[in-house]
Amino acid sequence: PGRYAGRVGLVTGGASGIGAATALRLAAEGAAVLIVDLSPDGEAVAARVRESGGRAVFLAGDVSREETWERAAWTAEESFGAVDVLVSNAYVVEVAPAHAMSPDSWRRQIDVCLTAAFLGARRLLPGIAERHGAMVITSSVHALVGLPGHPAYAAAKGGLVALTRQLAVEYGPAARVNCVIPGPIMTAAWDRVTEADRAKSVQATVLRRFGEPEEVAAAIAYLASPDASYVTGTALTVDGGWSVT
Numbered sequence: 001p002g003r004y005a006g007r008v009g010l011v012t013g014g015a016s017g018i019g020a021a022t023a024l025r026l027a028a029e030g031a032a033v034l035i036v037d038l039s040p041d042g043e044a045v046a047a048r049v050r051e052s053g054g055r056a057v058f059l060a061g062d063v064s065r066e067e068t069w070e071r072a073a074w075t076a077e078e079s080f081g082a083v084d085v086l087v088s089n090a091y092v093v094e095v096a097p098a099h100a101m102s103p104d105s106w107r108r109q110i111d112v113c114l115t116a117a118f119l120g121a122r123r124l125l126p127g128i129a130e131r132h133g134a135m136v137i138t139s140s141v142h143a144l145v146g147l148p149g150h151p152a153y154a155a156a157k158g159g160l161v162a163l164t165r166q167l168a169v170e171y172g173p174a175a176r177v178n179c180v181i182p183g184p185i186m187t188a189a190w191d192r193v194t195e196a197d198r199a200k201s202v203q204a205t206v207l208r209r210f211g212e213p214e215e216v217a218a219a220i221a222y223l224a225s226p227d228a229s230y231v232t233g234t235a236l237t238v239d240g241g242w243s244v245t
C-alpha cells in the first residue's frame with residue numbers, strides 16, 4: 001500500500017501537464033482520483049489510471065464556477081467517498097503588458113488561477129480538515145519575480161502564496177495547506193513560446209534544463225502525504241534553481 005492508500009484526491013487541471021502527472025502519481029500511490037478539467041482530455045488520463053489498476057473518474061467543469069465545486073464534491077462522494085486531498089492546479093494566462101490587457105482578460109485570469117483555489121477551499125477544506133487531509137496549490141515563479149507581460153498571472157500566483165498561508169492558519173491543525181512554485185516545466189504551457197525564449201529560460205536555471213511535469217507531481221505528492229506531516233503554510237520551489245541565480 002502506498003502513501004495514499006484509502007485516500008481520495010481531487011486534481012484540477014488534471015487533463016494535462018503537471019495536473020495529469022499529479023493525478024497519475026497520486027493514483028500510483030493508492031489514491032482514488034477525481035480529475036476536474038475544462039478539457040475532455042481528462043477522460044484519457046482517468047482511463048490511463050484505470051488501465052493500470054487504479055481508480056479515477058473525470059469531471060468536465062470550469063473551476064472558476066461555484067457550481068463546478070458542488071458537482072465535484074458530489075461526484076467524489078458518489079464515486080469514492082469524501083475528498084482527503086485537494087490539488088488546485090488549473091490555470092489560464094494571457095500575455096500582455098497591463099495597458100494592453102483588457103479588464104475582462106484580467107478578471108478571467110484572476111478567476112481561474114486565484115478565485116478557483118478559494119472556491120475549492122471553501123467547498124472542500126472543512127471536510128478535508130475533518131479527515132485530516134491536505135491541500136496543495138500550484139503557484140509559479142511569477143510569484144517571486146516580475147517578468148514582462150504577466151500582470152494578472154503574477155498577481156494571481158503571488159496571491160496563491162498568501163492564500164496558502166492564510167488557509168493553513170485557518171484550517172490547521174486539522175488540515176495542512178502548502179503550495180509548489182514551479183519554474184520552467186515542459187508542458188503545453190510552452191507550446192506558444194519561441195525556441196529562442198525557451199533556450200533563455202533553460203539558461204536561467206542552475207540545472208540547465210526544463211523540468212518534467214513528474215518532477216513537480218513528486219513535490220505535490222510529498223506535500224500532501226504523511227511524509228510532510230510537520231509542513232504547512234509553506235511554498236516549495238521546484239524550479240531547477242531558476243530563482244536563485
Ligand code: NAD
Nearest residue numbers: 013016017018037038039062063090091140184185187189
Ligand atoms: P497545462 O496547460 O498542461 O495544463 C493546464 C490545465 O488546466 C489544462 O488541462 C486546461 O484545460 C486546464 N484548465 C484551464 N482552465 C480551466 C478551467 N477554467 N477549469 C478547469 N480546468 C482548466 O499547464 P501546466 O504547465 O501543467 O500548468 C499547471 C500549473 O502549473 C498551472 O497552475 C501553472 O500556472 C503552473 N505552472 C506551470 C509552469 C510551466 O512552466 N509549465 C511554470 C510555473 C507554474
